[in-house]
Amino acid sequence: MEQPVGAHEAAPCIDFRGLGGDVFLLQLGNLALTILTLGIYRFWGKTRVRRFLWRNTLLDGDPLEYRGTGLELFVGALLAILLISVPLGLVSVVLPAFVGRGSPALVITQGILLLLIYYLVGVGMYRSWRYILSRTAWRGIRGGMTEQGWRFGLYHFGLLMAQMFSLGFLTPWVGVRRWNRLTRDMRIGSLPLFADAHSRPIYGRFLIVWVAMIVLLVLFGVLLFATVDLPTEGPPSLTQILVLIVSIYGGLAVIGFIGAMLFARYHAAFLHETYGATRLGETMRLRFDVRGREVALFYLVNFALVAFTMGLGTLLLPWRHWAFHARRIVIDGAFDPTTMRQTDLVGPGQGEGIADAFDIAPF
Amino acid sequence: MHSTSRPSEVVPARLFDGASARPRAVRASIEGDLLVLADEAEEEERVPLALITREQAAERIVLHRTDLPDWRLILGTVDARFVAALPDRHRITRGQARGIGFVIAGVAAAGLLAWSMGARALVWAAPLVPHRIAVQAGAPMLEMIAGGKRACEDRAGRAALDKLAARVMPPRPVEPVTLTVARNEQVNAFTLPGGQVILLSALIDAAETPEELAGVLAHELGHVEKRHPNQALIRHFGFDLFLQGLGGNVGALASTGLFLRNSRAAEREADATALALLRTGRVDPRGLAAFFARMERRAGERAKGDRLERLAGLAATHPSDASRQALFRDASGKWPTDPVLTPAEWRALRSICR
Incomplete structure (x- = not known):
């Protein structure tokens, strides 16, 4: 570890102390209130969980502080519903009634709306980070994003198209690009973040997943087609239908399991590369050491938590995700607290509505 | 201080x-x-x-x-x-606690109100949906079931179907009714928003008399008269999507819960309307009773051949089927009846998909 001139302290170490049991109790209360209020309490519940996670994450002994409120999330969600659902309803139900189904005007409008929704995915992602960073403070210093997210939406739209039209082949490239672009706009107080991650070191592991999935799915399709045994005359019996359904879902489950295990290796490499290429100010660098096996175990436990508890374990997933990251991120380098000044960025007035609607908020 | x-x-x-x-x-x-x-x-x-x-x-x-x-x-x-000596800003004061309590109680009360009054609100709101928009909302489903070559349009069969439909059609329907026959192996009929009724070919094959088919159609027209599909439309766009958007999975669940009692009641309403339509059309109600009875028998017979279907049958046989049969059987003889179709017309209708 080199120590640049003028540095006064080692970079802060991260310590996460939140216990799963405490989160679970908190979440049980949230669930009860959410049911009582027909789902509306969800935003306040989410805020309480974040406050808990932040408060129990200490950097050099000082906790993170979450300053968001449930009301902000609620208002954000209302705005997102207006922004997304109303045009969607107009274009899919009301407009066809007047111009007729299949008319060129309708097809064009619906096409534009679809593109707009793809655009909003990126905007939502950016604004979600913007909201969360602006509501996060450490030693009284707030974070932020330098922009509003409209430009990132365009950039991200291009990435999504590249990913789609390459049938997923460009996934690592897209992931790394997204990371770099988002990170460069992040600020912690006056400290800028910067990332220059590359996709080349992680492409090999991804290609294994990509090729394996294609080969397995094609093989499965051929196998299913060759062995399926349905009567040529008359409807099949319920037993035959059930056997077919079980073999389809069983086969897909096995392929999904293999895919997830291979993907875990890639995911570990992705985390190592992206965090490792992220710098904080002039003197600090992030590090994230994780093995494919650990990521695979993380997936499996998450799956078991949801599958074998009739979904109740879902309540623990936000904590699992936070802990997975917070316990592994390491900050290397030297930290001079006097250089970390308050940010002059102004945060948004309401919560991450769009990201909430698309379910893409980071936490 | x-x-x-x-x-x-x-x-x-x-x-x-x-x-x-x-x-x-x-x-x-x-x-x-x-x-x-x-x-x-x-x-x-x-x-x-x-x-x-x-x-x-x-x-x-x-x-x-x-x-x-x-x-x-x-x-x-x-x-x-x-x-x-320092005021605690994060402890919830008694006034705040009371406020939060009121909000939660208010939302819960609103939910309870929607649960108890929701059905009535839908009845009140359903006629407000413009016919044009209701038709459009049903269009994708209609296209899926009866699009392209799946629609049956044999001319003689169609004429017979129109004659049969005229017998059970209300004198002044609440909205214009369109009737479509689609090739499909399921014994079933649907009513989509905007008065769009679909009869599946297997249903026509399974009916032994025109009276049976007229009975099923009368039931579907009962749904049109009571505007059940329009109610479902409002439910979907007004409650499901909103609550789902706002409350996630719990919201969607809440919305389902609010209207769970609805579907049973709707079937009973459609049956009652069907009975009235059969009476005005002078159609023998025993047709529908016989149809229900045969469907139940058939399900039982199929089950004998297949162990799993026997299990499924056990779960599906609920008591309300028997009471539905009785409703139409008991109505027999309460009004004078005329045959719905001549044997030749019935043959033509049965080959509408050929």
Whole structure:
């Protein structure tokens, strides 16, 4: 570890102390209130969980502080519903009634709306980070994003198209690009973040997943087609239908399991590369050491938590995700607290509505 | 207010001024209504206590300043008297607790109201859906079931179907009815929003008399008359999507729960309307009763051949089927009846899909 001139302290170490049991109790209360209020309490519940996670994450002994409120999330969600659902309803139900189904005007409008929704995915992602960073403070210093997210939406739209039209082949490239672009706009107080991650070191592991999935799915399709045994005359019996359904879902489950295990290796490499290429100010660098096996175990436990508890374990997933990251991120380098000044960025007035609607908020 | 004559205990603390992340070690004490902070250079800063609020964060006590939202003072070991002088901003006051209670009770009450009055609200709102929009909302489903070559349009068969439909059609339907026959192996019929009724070919094959088919059609027209599909439309766009958007999975579940009782009641309503339509059309109600009975028998027979289907049959046989049969069987002889179609017309209708 080199120590640049003028540095006064080692970079802060991260310590996460939140216990799963405490989160679970908190979440049980949230669930009860959410049911009582027909789902509306969800935003306040989410805020309480974040406050808990932040408060129990200490950097050099000082906790993170979450300053968001449930009301902000609620208002954000209302705005997102207006922004997304109303045009969607107009274009899919009301407009066809007047111009007729299949008319060129309708097809064009619906096409534009679809593109707009793809655009909003990126905007939502950016604004979600913007909201969360602006509501996060450490030693009284707030974070932020330098922009509003409209430009990132365009950039991200291009990435999504590249990913789609390459049938997923460009996934690592897209992931790394997204990371770099988002990170460069992040600020912690006056400290800028910067990332220059590359996709080349992680492409090999991804290609294994990509090729394996294609080969397995094609093989499965051929196998299913060759062995399926349905009567040529008359409807099949319920037993035959059930056997077919079980073999389809069983086969897909096995392929999904293999895919997830291979993907875990890639995911570990992705985390190592992206965090490792992220710098904080002039003197600090992030590090994230994780093995494919650990990521695979993380997936499996998450799956078991949801599958074998009739979904109740879902309540623990936000904590699992936070802990997975917070316990592994390491900050290397030297930290001079006097250089970390308050940010002059102004945060948004309401919560991450769009990201909430698309379910893409980071936490 | 705080007129302590002697200065309070001196407490070690760390100060973050909100301008930089640099911590400053200070000693904090309370003098009158001032919080006094002294650093190593003995430089003193005095903050009016009125501006200070207190937060208990895990094992630490953190002081905030209402005029400087980023300012934080983190106290070390503190004695109770020192703490008591500072207002706690994060403890929920009794008034706030009452407010939160009212909001939760209000939302729960609104849910209860929707649960008990939801059906009535839908009945009231259903006629407000413009016919044009209702038709459009049903169009994708119609296209899926009866699009392209799946629609049956044999001319003689169609003429017979129209004659049969005229017998059970209400004199003034609440909205224009369109009738479509689609090739499909399921014995079933649907009513989509906008008065769009679909009969599946297997249903026509399964009916042994025109009276049976007329009975099924009367039931579907009962749904049109009671505007059930339009109610479902409002439910979907007005409640499901909104609550799902706002409340996620729990919201969607809540919406389902609010209207769970609806579908059973709707079937009963459609049956009652069907009975009235059969009476005005002078159609024998035993047709529908016989049709229900045969469907039940058929399900039973199929089940014998297949162990799993026997299990499924056990679960599906609920008592309301018997009461539905009885409703139409008991109505027989209560009004004079005329045959619905001639044997030739019935043959033509049965080959509408050939």
